[in-house]
Each structure stands twice: as C-alpha cells, then as structure tokens.
Amino acid sequence: MQQVPEVIQTIPLNYYVFLSAALFIIGIVGVLLRRNALIIFMSVELMLNAVNLLFIAFSSYRSDPAGQIFVFFIMAVAAAEVAVGLAIIVMIYRNTRSVDVNILNKLKW
C-alpha cells in the first residue's frame, strides 16, 4: 500500500462536490448578471474550471487516471475556444464599437 495524501484522508469527497458546485453557480450568476461580453466569457471559464476541479477530485480519490486525461482534453478545447471566441469579440467590437451583449439582441429572434 502506498501513502495516501493527507488531504484525501481528512477531507471528504463531498466537500469538493460542494466547492465546485459553488464555483459553477458563481459562473452562472456572472453570465446572468453582466453585459460585458468579455466578463461573460470569463464566467464561462469559471464554469469549465469548476468541472475540472470535480474531475480531478474524483480521479484522485478513485485512483483512476481517465479523469485527469479528460481534464487535459477540456483544457485543450478551452484554449481553442478562447482563441476563436476572443476573435469573435474583437470582430463584434470592430463593427459595433462596443462589447455590450445587449447591442446584439437581434440574435434573440
């Protein structure tokens, strides 16, 4: 038997579930609350990171490397997403001189 890290011995897995749930909710509230497209984008990053934390916590507690590989792929996809998304935001700014999402409210219908 190998040595189990101290945090895994003392902290129940439930706490990580609650922590990442709270982080995810903060991201959702950010998307709902703000009108700056960049801040909405950052809130989406927060939500992605909440999921990453949960993946890593479960993977460490269960000694299953698949969860950490998934996080690796999530990070790769997030990097690609940020590159394209920021290009779109720069494009929107160039056309409307603003990053306020309410200017784009015609996209709603």
Place this chain on the structure above:
Amino acid sequence: MAGNLFYFLAAITLLCALGVVVVKNPVYSVLFLILTFFSLSGHYVLLNAQFLAIVNLIVYAGAIMVLFLFVIMFLNLNKETEPAKGSLLKMAAAVAGGMLLVVIVGTLKSANVGSYDASTFNSQVGMVGNLGLVLFRDFLLPFELASILFLVAMVGAVLLGKREIGDRNF
C-alpha cells in the same frame, strides 16, 4: 494541516471567483481570474495531480489570461464603460443562481459519492509518467484529433481577426 490548507484555498477560490463577477473594471476581473486559477492549481497539488497543476498554470494562467488581457488592453476597455443592468434584473439573476445552488446542494447532500479505498490507492496516478502512458495508449485518437481541433481554431481565429477590404479601421 492539509485540511486547513484546503479550507484556506477554497475560501480564496470562491472569493476571487466572486470578485471576477462583481468587480466593475474588466482588468481587475482578469486579475481576480488569474488568482482563481492559481488557487485551483493549489487544489490540484493537494490532490496529488502535479502534472495538471502545472498544465493549468501554463495554459490558463499563462496563455488564456494573456489573451484576455491583450484583448482588454487592445480594445481599451480598462474603464467602467459598461452600462449596468437594472436592479430588478440583478436581483433576479442572484435569486436564480441561489436557487440553483440550493437545488444542487440539496440533491448532492445525501448522495453517497464514496471515498478512497486505502488498499487499492495509487498515489502515482497524477504524475507525468503514468498519465503519459494512459494518454498515448488508451487516448491516442482523441489526442491526435485535438491537434486537428487546434489547427481549425487557429485558421478560424486568423480568419475572424483579419480586416476585410472596405472595413473601417479602428
């Protein structure tokens, strides 16, 4: 000791995440987001996932945050120009988020997520060697597909960012 470190890091994570959402100036928002990523890397180290802690620092706190900061400076958004939403809408957003939190916590409170098994526990799972073996043996196809995804994203970003003929300058 490690338990206290967990609570400390969790508090920093949540406070900085709240800062991202609440603070008016986008530059401060990005700085809070960087702090959040650093504390998340601390969590990963505590969970014995050293490889992902470093990757998180390089990819998120390095590359992605530099992109964000670059765009904010580029568009000259470092002042509070954002028109605020109405207070009714703000309250509705906060209430909706709070309700969702209550629902999720209420559902997961009694869930049995299990715990570690001391007899089969492997502390080497998060190390580079072990993860590399799994990545290149069981997940080789997704790994190669990720490179195609990056190529597509690169082409897309250049195409979107390019100024077309007849576009006005800014």
